[in-house]
Amino acid sequence: RKFQPPRSQGNPLPGPAGLPIIGNAFQFPKKNPWKQLKVWADEYGPIYRISALGKTFIVLGSEEVCNDLLRARGDIYSDRHYITVLRDEIHLPIIKYGDTWRRQRKFFHFAQLQSHASNPHYIAALNQNVRRTLDEFLATYSTTPSQTTTTTPSTATAAPPPTLDLKTYWHHILEAYICGVVSQLAYGYEVKSSSEKYVRDWVGFYNEFEKAAEPARYAVNACPWLRFVPRWLGPWKESGKEYLRREREMIHRMFFGVGERMGSALAAERNVKGEESGSNGAVSLKNDSEGKKTKQEEPWSISKLYFLNPSKWTNTSSTTSPPSSPSTTATSTSLTPHEAAYTLGAYIEASMAGTPAALKLLFQAMLWYPEWQSRIYEEICQVCGRVSSDTTQRETGSEQSPQHPSSPGRGDEEKKKPRMPDLSDMPRLPIIRAVLKETLRWRPTLPGGFPHRLTRDDLYTPATPTTTTTTKTPYLLKKGSLLLWHHYTLTRNAVTYPSPEAFNPTRFLSPTLYPQTTRLPLSLVVRAFGFGRRVCPGTRMAEDMMVLCVAWVVCAAEIGRKEKTRGRGGRGWMHLSMCPGRNMTRGGRRDRAGLSSCWWSGAGGGGGWSWRGERVGTSTTFS
Numbered sequence: 001r002k003f004q005p006p007r008s009q010g011n012p013l014p015g016p017a018g019l020p021i022i023g024n025a026f027q028f029p030k031k032n033p034w035k036q037l038k039v040w041a042d043e044y045g046p047i048y049r050i051s052a053l054g055k056t057f058i059v060l061g062s063e064e065v066c067n068d069l070l071r072a073r074g075d076i077y078s079d080r081h082y083i084t085v086l087r088d089e090i091h092l093p094i095i096k097y098g099d100t101w102r103r104q105r106k107f108f109h110f111a112q113l114q115s116h117a118s119n120p121h122y123i124a125a126l127n128q129n130v131r132r133t134l135d136e137f138l139a140t141y142s143t144t145p146s147q148t149t150t151t152t153p154s155t156a157t158a159a160p161p162p163t164l165d166l167k168t169y170w171h172h173i174l175e176a177y178i179c180g181v182v183s184q185l186a187y188g189y190e191v192k193s194s195s196e197k198y199v200r201d202w203v204g205f206y207n208e209f210e211k212a213a214e215p216a217r218y219a220v221n222a223c224p225w226l227r228f229v230p231r232w233l234g235p236w237k238e239s240g241k242e243y244l245r246r247e248r249e250m251i252h253r254m255f256f257g258v259g260e261r262m263g264s265a266l267a268a269e270r271n272v273k274g275e276e277s278g279s280n281g282a283v284s285l286k287n288d289s290e291g292k293k294t295k296q297e298e299p300w301s302i303s304k305l306y307f308l309n310p311s312k313w314t315n316t317s318s319t320t321s322p323p324s325s326p327s328t329t330a331t332s333t334s335l336t337p338h339e340a341a342y343t344l345g346a347y348i349e350a351s352m353a354g355t356p357a358a359l360k361l362l363f364q365a366m367l368w369y370p371e372w373q374s375r376i377y378e379e380i381c382q383v384c385g386r387v388s389s390d391t392t393q394r395e396t397g398s399e400q401s402p403q404h405p406s407s408p409g410r411g412d413e414e415k416k417k418p419r420m421p422d423l424s425d426m427p428r429l430p431i432i433r434a435v436l437k438e439t440l441r442w443r444p445t446l447p448g449g450f451p452h453r454l455t456r457d458d459l460y461t462p463a464t465p466t467t468t469t470t471t472k473t474p475y476l477l478k479k480g481s482l483l484l485w486h487h488y489t490l491t492r493n494a495v496t497y498p499s500p501e502a503f504n505p506t507r508f509l510s511p512t513l514y515p516q517t518t519r520l521p522l523s524l525v526v527r528a529f530g531f532g533r534r535v536c537p538g539t540r541m542a543e544d545m546m547v548l549c550v551a552w553v554v555c556a557a558e559i560g561r562k563e564k565t566r567g568r569g570g571r572g573w574m575h576l577s578m579c580p581g582r583n584m585t586r587g588g589r590r591d592r593a594g595l596s597s598c599w600w601s602g603a604g605g606g607g608g609w610s611w612r613g614e615r616v617g618t619s620t621t622f623s
């Protein structure tokens with residue numbers, strides 16, 4: 001494995017010529033720069049190289065090549081680029097490939113194992129948060145909330161703060177939804193409203209993290225030797241540190257707080273020793289009886305599972321005397337408490353990274369293609385029952401949804417009682433899942449992919465000859481290169497996805513094109529989640545959260561286009577209006593069990609509730 005192929009045996013990769021040092025950095029358009037990589041992929045084939053500021057990037061533009069390298073040779077293609085600004089911390093998505101990554105990833109998988117349809121805590125976290133989210137949408141965007149609300153919504157605090165722009169508030173609601181689910185699972189913490197500081201803090205951390213990782217923002221990321229410059233010349237040194245300090249304080253407070261309340265010696269000692277910040281903010285236990293009381297009351301969470309049996313993860317010795325320097329004392333197999341805390345930090349931050357953006361795009365797809373909204377609604381009616389007064393289908397939604405052949409139907413009796421969809425319905429909702437897959441393909445949230453780093457020289461001959469391959473001589477891929485699985489190019493492959501620019505979820509329903517497409521895990525059907533050993537471990541949970549959210553919103557209202565106001569909006573902006581459907585004004589959909597408690601009556605036709613959306617996600621400035 002240590003064998004390094006002689007460099008003379010390989011051909012250099014093709015690619016566009018660039019300037020010395022700067023490379024191809026200035027050849028990208030300002031708008032949608034990732035599109036340029038597709039242009040080059042068409043010219044140079046499914047594997048080519050570019051360079052920028054001394055770094056070599058190898059761009060992979062076909063699933064075959066991605067699988068050959070990132071998956072089949074995962075032992076050398078799973079490292080990450082070293083981000084100097086974030087060097088102190090152990091964020092799972094960017095950590096170097098090695099023992100710490102293995103330990104964290106193992107704990108992450110343990111956390112993911114809790115997210116299954118037979119775990120009542122998982123179901124509760126999803127249902128509770130989706131209900132709150134819908135409440136917030138209704139309470140916030142009803143044009144006449146005082147007249148329409150007869151039952152007090154469960155989130156009395158749902159109205160946005162007066163300073164907040166309604167154009168962006170719905171982003172906050174979706175962020176709080178994701179944050180709510182994962183926080184409840186990770187720490188047993190229940191988010192009450194999207195304007196809660198707790199949620200905004202996590203969003204802030206993720207945004208800071210994203211900025212810190214940008215090569216263009218901090219020159220030190222591109223030129224690591226800059227870290228040796230004095231502090232007065234490198235302001236990023238302080239700003240980076242401040243963000244990391246606040247983030248660490250939050251991650252430790254939430255994680256060790258659970259242990260403290262449970263009376264865990266590990267967490268208590270940890271708290272006494274304290275972190276750099278002086279305090280982790282965890283609740284101190286006063287005496288045994290209080291300890292016992294809080295121990296009983298501590299809600300289920302992944303942190304709690306950890307503190308119930310820390311020795312499963314940590315060396316027994318370190319459970320009584322926590323390491324003074326968090327990241328240094330781990331053996332190759334034992335996860336330090338600090339690492340466990342950061343794994344759950346990644347659980348939240350990584351969820352917040354991709355999922356809200358994808359959800360926003362899903363809403364955008366509903367807006368632009370209302371016929372799919374109607375088909376989703378029809379599908380839900382077939383699976384969860386149709387409300388008695390809801391005899392009229394939506395104008396565009398007369399088409400019947402196909403029933404998934406493998407899904408057992410619920411009894412007729414149950415069908416008579418309309419209810420809101422839940423997790424157990426997932427296998428029987430192929431349409432909404434196809435719409436999600438198509439959205440992730442149509443508007444990738446990470447169009448440029450997420451770089452993997454190659455740890456030693458490698459030789460590679462693509463099985464399918466490329467336009468530039470003249471001989472059978474393999475290409476030389478150099479150690480230290482960053483590999484971009486270019487998601488935008490992958491999704492624009494006209495052979496796999498005919499008419500790639502068209503939004504057409506049917507492609508994921510066709511049994512000839514994608515056999516078993518509704519049953520395969522999302523990450524195997526769409527490539528939005530990466531490849532190989534670093535593939536996104538939260539895929540199933542992401543699918544559950546997104547499908548449930550859209551299903552509930554579509555049950556509650558129609559998402560429609562609000563008339564464009566002159567001089568406002570523009571390219572990349574969208575206008576949304578959600579108005580109660582015809583059925584609802586006649587008391588139709590509000591009769592669904594599960595919705596009634598958060599619903600208002602007498603919503604009156606006409607305007608309903610509306611919101612104006614700002615740019616959706618980071619990748620919506622498509623032309």
Ligand code: HEM
Pocket residue numbers: 092093094105108346347348350351354355358445446449450451452528529530531532533534535536537538539541542
């Ligand atoms: C639509 C939603 C999501 C998208 C599009 C997405 C996408 C991705 C991508 C592209 C990667 C990098 C894969 C690679 O390098 O090959 C990744 C990594 C990761 N994702 Fe997600 N993700 C989503 C949701 C989630 C959720 C809900 C969680 C947590 C529950 C999560 C946790 C992670 C973690 C921890 C990593 C780092 C894995 C590693 O480097 O070993 N993601 N995700």
